[in-house]
Amino acid sequence: MHLLVLGGTRFLGRHLADLALQRGHRVTLLHRGRSGSGLFPQAEHLIADRNADLSVLDGRRFDAVVDTSAYWPRQVREVAARLAGRVGHYQMVSTISVYADPDAGALTEDATLATLADPATETVSGETYGGLKVLCEQAAVDGFGAGRTLLPRPGLLVGPHDPTERFTWWVRRLLRAAPGSEVLAPGDPAGPVQFIDARDAAAWMLAQAESGRSGPFNLTGPATPLSMEAFLATARRVLAPADPPPRLCWVAEDFLLEQGVASWTELPLWLPRRSDGIHRTEIARALATGLQCRALEATLQDTAAWARAAPLSRAGEGPPRPPTGLAPEREAALLQAWHTTPRG
Ligand SMILES: NC(=O)c1ccc[n+]([C@@H]2O[C@H](COP(=O)([O-])OP(=O)(O)OC[C@H]3O[C@@H](n4cnc5c(N)ncnc54)[C@H](OP(=O)(O)O)[C@@H]3O)[C@@H](O)[C@H]2O)c1
Structure with a gap:
């Protein structure tokens, strides 16, 4: 599989890129060249600021894209404008913070999502982070189609x-x-x-990219x-x-x-x-699709x-x-x- 990671040189994306390379995938990383300098010489590196100019993506095709670095819906729309129709599977890394009322009970993927008083806000704060990720999720589904879009919602990585x-x-x-x-x-x-250990989250995400699964998934641990x-x-x-x-x-x-x-x-x-509430998240859906959490030790x-x-x-x-x-x-x-x- 040819995998594009939007990011991939710091934490979750870094573990994902590492694993994808180990598994023999062809990997392209898009980043500004600020984090993880010298990492992954065997990968293709596209150096670009996604907020400024994504023309490096024009005409490219990928079997799967994992977007670890989107915080505003306009960033996802920009990727879709460049790549829609030429991507088999798109993952928009979201967050467990998307839910409107995290303390209402065990959080399932169907819980009500947060809304923003000002959906055009450019401020990412504790108050807006979850609502902005909801809009990123919607932009991903609109741009790539629900059947091609996976929405991992990690808890604390x-x-x-x-x-x-x-x-x-x-x-x-x-x-x-x-x-x-x-x-x-x-x-x-x-x-x-x-x-969740970011390496376990990355392993699950890569497996979903390989199988082309779609939909929202809470992604935290441990299994028990x-x-x-x-x-x-x-x-x-x-x-x-x-x-x-x-x-x-x-x-x-x-x-x-x-x-x-x-x-x-x-x-x-x-x-x-x-x-x-965010320590009471329901993860049955991720476990049923292969999530494995390593021992705490x-x-x-x-x-x-x-x-x-x-x-x-x-x-x-x-x-x-x-x-x-x-x-x-x-x-x-x-x-x-x-x-x-x-x-x-
Ligand atoms: N940490 C948690 O506990 C947690 C929990 C839930 C969800 N999440 C989500 O998980 C995701 C993972 O983040 P991560 O830091 O682990 O991912 P990462 O892919 O390891 O690191 C972020 C990457 O994005 C690149 N980047 C940042 N701004 C960019 C820009 N303007 N243009 C191009 N590339 C850019 C960085 O490289 P350069 O700096 O070189 O550009 C870096 O490669 C985030 O979406 C976060 O919201 C995290």
Whole structure:
């Protein structure tokens, strides 16, 4: 298969390109040449800014296109104007954030989609990101046809090369834990957490491109439910010193909220119970079409190996993100306050 990846040199797209090359596909990558310099010499590289000039695509044909770098519908329309009729299969990488009410219950692909007050907005923010991806999905279906368009909706993507320091923040936190020290563990130990190793997402996406499947698919993991307690206990076992291991100190969500701790950003992955809908996403459709999630231990070990060698990542593209993770002094102050606050 001749595969075009719009992107392909940073994280999800990078894993996808890597896998496609390993599987013997002919791969073309379109990017600006800013990320991953020197990657994939065996691929064709089209250097272009998709916001400025996509004429490098004129007259080209591809069996499949995976679009990892669209955030505005006009970007998808521009690709369709250049390639529609000459592409067998088009994947528009969307997001789990497309749903209007993530906390309404277990999120299936049929849940109501978000709408934007201003569909012409050019601002990508936490408020507009999901609604803009909905419009990108619609532009993909309009441009390439529903039968040729696959809409992967990933949850939190994790693993080596993640530019966002969310899952990786926990990896670094456990790696630097001193023997016997306390690590702040947020909220309800039994609360759910979902994320997917970007390599597993890429493998599923490539398989769908090979088979030409279409439609929307939630794409997160693991295959069986994971609690915050199981996640942190596994991370501690895999990453932290064993003699003696650090202690997980569970701090109640009401206390964290009273102290002004920002869920998801200051304590990555943690969401208060009333707004943890994106950790309750239904993934039966992806599992039934071959999604396989590797063991958490493997994701932790591989992320740690990469994080040890990688400097703290810059934020990725997409919605601007505040700095991720509790500073060590703030964590220590919160733990002290938790231990000294009388509780009834
Ligand atoms: N991270 C998550 O947890 C998460 C969750 C849900 C959905 N998603 C979605 O997953 C997708 C994956 O992003 P990724 O960063 O992992 O993909 P990626 O393909 O690994 O990296 C982004 C690529 O796009 C290229 N690019 C960026 N702007 C461009 C432009 N104006 N013109 C041409 N090329 C451009 C970058 O190269 P250059 O910089 O060299 O141009 C890079 O190759 C995104 O659509 C995101 O919305 C991510």
